[in-house]
Amino acid sequence: MKLFVKKYVFSEGQRLFWAAFLSIFLLFFLLFVHLWITSNSIENFKTEIKITALMNTSKLIYDKYGGATTNETGTKSQTKKGKSWLSFYEEESSGFDLLFQSKPKGKETAKEKEENPKFKDFSYILGYIVTNYGLPADENELLTKNLWNIEVIKGEKLIASSDIESLDKGKISIKNLFRIKKDSTENNFVVEERNRGSFVGYDEVIKGYTFKDEDLTVGVGYIEKPFVFPYTPLIFYFILSLILALIFIPIKFLPEKIKLYVGIALLIVVALILYSSYSNYLNYTVYSKAEEVKPLISDLFKSLQEKELVNSKEEFVQYLSKEVGDIKAISYTSTDGTFEIEPSSLKYYQNLFLTPFTLIYLIAFLLSLGVFYYSAKGGLEKWLNAFYNYSVVYIFIILALLLVFILIGVPFLFTIIMSFTSLSRYLSDLNLARQFVGLYNYQDILNIHHILAMIGFEKSKEIVESSPFFVRNFTNFYQVLINTFLYTFFSVIIQVTLGVLFAVILNDNKVKLRGIYQVLLILPWVIPTYISALLWREALGQYGVFKQLFDSIGLEGFNIYANSTVYFLSICFVSAWYAFPFIMIVTLSGLQGISESVKDAALIDGAGWFTRLFSIYLPLIRPTLLPSVLLSSIWTFNNFNIVYLYTGGNDAYDILITRIYDFVSRPDLRVFTYGYAAAYSTLVFIILLIYILAFARITKLTERTY
Amino acid sequence: MKRIYYVLIQLFLILSVILLLLPVLWVVLISFYSRDLMRTIFSEILHGRLHLSSLTLGNYLYILTDPNFLQWLLNSAIVAASVAFVSTFIGFMAGYGISRYQFPGRRVFLISLLVTQLFPIAMMIVPFLIIMSLLGLIGTLQGLSLAYLATTLPFSIWILKGFFDTVPSDIEEAAVVDGANLLQLIGYVLIPISRPALATSFIFSFVTCWNEYAISFVFLSDVSLYTLPPGIKSLLDNNDLSGFAAAVVLVSIPVVFLFMYIRKELVESVTLGSVKE
Structure with missing residues (x-):
């Protein structure tokens, strides 16, 4: 062992300088990070307001035209057509669609318009998509989203229909919008598609649609979420502070104190200048918000009034102040003929800007103070000396350390932090502090x-x-928990039984072909789990090998799905099928470690097969077997592949892990935020930890291993 | 008496092996029979009709000429090989450092590595999705590889740390006394002596990535970027049982052989790594 060399010993002044340097650096670094997050959120916030405004307009139009009476034409058209709405479009794509009815050009009066039950503006639908499903990150997400079925009426004919009241039933995708666009040109309305490069106001749109007929023009656009951070000043700040630090340390002719004060002062000045440049950016965006929204609202009102869609400002305000989906609506009050915008969510935003962010400032300040104190007491030297003495080790492990921290530590901490927020799954707002829900x-x-x-x-x-929340039934946590434990329990029982049984049999030297059996029995463990799961699902299914086997030996009507208990046990069995070879190998190696004299002694004493197994072999291999059982049970608990792929993601047989996966992968569960899924994950982790500790305690595993 | 007992044992073993491996047997059978027999072949054979004339390699030809399947194979191979390489390399360095030196922070690092073993993959998906979509790596093989690295790295470190614990440091000391620098030490001494452990780590990481379904399914939406697991699942979703059977056999064979090759080391390092310390 090498001696611990104290290579770095600082003078008082140096210590103070470095303490100040580190703490200021940390402080401003945290503030920059905070600014980065907020500036990003502000951009998204802007988008939200615009979309909300547009959406509310669409709703207005819908209420005006579509509204109450839908039955008559709906049923008539369906009988006329005699085909499901899906059949028309299903050759092209699976999904489906929007509904409009065109009006003969210039002939329709306002009254007819009101009687027309089937006018439903597609921008309303798009608005609905955005409100209920959040802002899509890009076009791809929009296209893959499963939405509702709506109807399309072409001329007089109903070519596709569904019930608008039950919006959540069917599926639509925006893919068919292109088809509808084509259709629409044959009639007298126009759906214009705008692509990247066109603008709504000052924002470039990713994808936009404009609906036009002689009456009104409504546009819905998806505006790009900018994720821009001005890095250059930050890098500049880093470099400058490093240069300062390097310059000031070696100068000998100046007194320590002057060096220190000048150094710190310079650092602060530079940091303040940079910070204020960011703050300008921030302030500008925050306070110009209301101004930006105002003309938008006024324009909307004007255009709607011209088209006689709204009669009074009160009515307009009423419509716009409605909350739509989970996007916070803006409330407007009208006084003396002009619109006074009182954006409730803006206020909300600004309030929050003050409260949790002051907390962040406070935390940053306290942290940097702590760093200052620690370094002033010589903490930095301690670390530097450790690095000096163990530099070789750190060279060896630095990559692993970094990767483990970035790839596992950060996601892990992120999950825990996220579980206290209501982070939306569209990541439209990354400011976790703003979404803190305790x-x-x-x-x-x-x-x-x-x-x-x-x-x-x-x-x-x-x-x-x-x-x-009607959906709450889905998340009955306790049921899934019990399900998981039952599944783990049965599966572990089966795998231990099978594993120990085969191990004991194969341990007998007089059994022939032991090697071949051993290799064959290890197969389930080495075959990829996803393949095992799919294989068993097919094998136990309608055309599967077991069905064929039972049919040919006269047991007709074999159906694994008939009885839910049987099906549940089959899941446990498949999971155990995968895991038993592991127990078998461990037990086998444990049994081979038992000395011959013990076995002989047992035989001479006339112990039977069972007595030998339960009174001699099992107690002797307990120390190797128990940790393996613990390990195997954790794997079973976590066995996502088998359960998910074998059951095909069936909710009724979900275990905790597959339930988490559902929150991420299934579109119909998008009501749940990422925060919710993260909280679920954290709970599962806690449960696992408790389980392991309890298991270790009960079986006294720790005594041997620690 | 004894003889009857052993005959019974043999019978029991044969029967149970057949029953337990019946799905495997079945899928291999299907893969060699023509498409029209895929639903009924087992009962046909049970009734003594072997349909030898229907034996074919067509399924394999079909799947091997399917451009999608080849693409998946390539994707899987690239991801698995690169992850296995990086993971083994880093695990080798870290395992050596951890095993040989008592440095500050060693215990914390080891325990945190152990905790990650308990952390199921499905739980990592949420944070990974967010981080990857912020980095713009969602839907790319690079992002997928990073996610896989998180799952294989701890185990690689454990395997190699466990290996270096069993090797005395005399050889290295001799090399250093003879004037070897760090690179020479690694190249001429450490890598040659740790070859079996490196192989174990590499194979394990490779197979883990090769078999991973959950992350890749969520991460990759483009069919041409699929790795094998979601790809093979999609074959089954399209009701293509013969193609599935052939693909399964093709994909499993290398995994089975690789795993058989390292199974002893694997079981040892799994149990030691998780229980010790």
Whole structure:
């Protein structure tokens, strides 16, 4: 062992300088990061406001035209056509679509317009998409999204239809919009598609659609989310502060104190200049918001009034102040003929800008103070000396350290932090502080209020009754939890039984062909799990090998899906099928470690097969077997591939892991935020940790291993 | 008495092996029979009709000439090989450093590595999705490789750390005394002596990536970028049982052989790595 060399010993002045340098550096670094996040959120916020405004207009139009009476024409057209709405478009793409009815050019009066039940503006639909499903990140996401079925009426004919009341039933995709665009030119309305390069206001759109007929023009655009951060000043700041630090340390002729003060002062000045340049950017964006929205709103009102869609400003305000989806609406108040915009969400935003962000400033300040104190006490030297003494080691492990931190540590911490927020899955707003919801997600997952309401808490009862979430049934956490534990329990039982049984049999020297059996029995463990799962699903399915086998030996009517208990046990079995070879190998190696004399002694004493197994072999291999069982049970608990692919993602047989996956992968579960999914993940992690600790404690595993 | 017992044991073993491996047997059978027999071949054979004339390699030819399948194969191979290489290389360096030196932070690092072993892949998907979409790596093989690296790296470090724990440091000391620098030490001493452990780590990482379904399915939306697992699943979704069978056999054979090759080391490092320390 080498001696610990103290290579770096600082004077008091040096120590102070470096302490100040580090703390200021940290402080400003954190503030820059914060600015980066906020500036990004502001851009998104801008987009949200525009889209909300457009969306509300669409809703207005819809209410005006479409509204109440839908039945008559709907049923008539369907009988006329006799075909489902899907059949028309299904050759082209699976999805489906929008509904409009065109009006004969210039002939229709306002009254007819009102009677026309089927006018439903597609921009309303698009608006609906945006409100309910959030802003799509790009066109691809828009295209892959599963939405509702709506109807398309071409001329007199209903070529596709669905019930607008049950918007959540079918599926539509925007793919067919192109087809509709084509159709629309034959009639007297126009759907214009705008691509990248065209503008809405000052924003370049990714994809935009404009609906035009002689009455009105409505546009919906998807505006690019800018994710821009002015890096150059930050890099400049880094370099400058480093140069300063390097210049000031070696100068001998100046007194320590002067060096220190000048150095710190310079650092602060540079940082302040840079910070203020960012702040200007920030302030500009924040305070110009209301001004930007105002003309947009006024324009909308004007155009709508010209088309007699709104009669009074009050009416207009009423429409616009409605909350649509989860995007915060803007509320407007009209006084004396002019629009006074009182954007409620802007206020909300600005308030939050002050509160949690002051907290961030405070945290940054305290952190840098801590760093200052630590370095002033000589903490920096300690670290430098450690690095000097163990430089070789750190060269060896630095890559692994960094990668493990970035690839595992950061996501892990991110999950935990995220679980306290309501981070939307469209990442339209990355400012976690703005979306802080405390323990809400956990409360939601664990159904705390439902439980409290059952016990009889009045307040909880009110909350439960007022909560609108029909989807909550899906997330009955406890049921999934019990399911998971039952599944793990049965599966582990099966795999240990099979594993120990085969190990004991194969351990007997007199059994012939032991090697071949061993290799064959290891196969389930080495075949890729996703293939095993798919294979078993097919094998137990309708045309599967087991069906054929049972049919040919006279047991007709074999159906694994008939009984849910049987099906559940089959999941456990498939999972155990995958895992038992591992137990077998471990047990086998444990058994081979038992000395011959023990076996002989047992035989001479006349112990039977079972006595030998349970009183001699198992206790002897306990130390190797138990950790393996723990490990195997964790794998079973986490066995995503088998459960998900074998059941085909069936909700009824979900375990915790597959449920988390559902939150990410299934479009119909997009009501749940990423925050919710993260909270779920964190809970699963906690459960696993408790399970492991409990297992280790109960089986006294720790005594041997630590 | 004894003899009857052993005959019974043999019978039991044969029966249970057949029953347990029936799906595997079945899929191999299907892959060699023509398409029209794929649903009924097993019962046909049970009834004594072997349909020898229908034996064919057509399924394999079909799947091997399917451009999608070849693309998936290539994607999987690229991702798995690069991840395995990086993971083994970094694991080798870190495993050596951790095993040989008592440096500050060693214990924390080891325990955090252990904790990551408990962390199921599905739980990492949410943060990974967010981070990757911020970096613009979603839907790319690079992003997928990074995500895989997170799952294979801890295990590689464990395997190699465990290996270096068992090797005495005399050889290295001798090399250093003889005047070898760091690079020479690695190139001439460390890599040659740790070849078996490197192979284990490489194979394990490779096979892990080769078999991974959950992340790749969420990450990749473009069919031409699919790796094998979602690709093979999509074959089955398209009701292409023969193609599936042939693909399964082709994909499993290398994995089975590789795993058989390292199974002893694997079981040892899995149990040691997770239980010790």
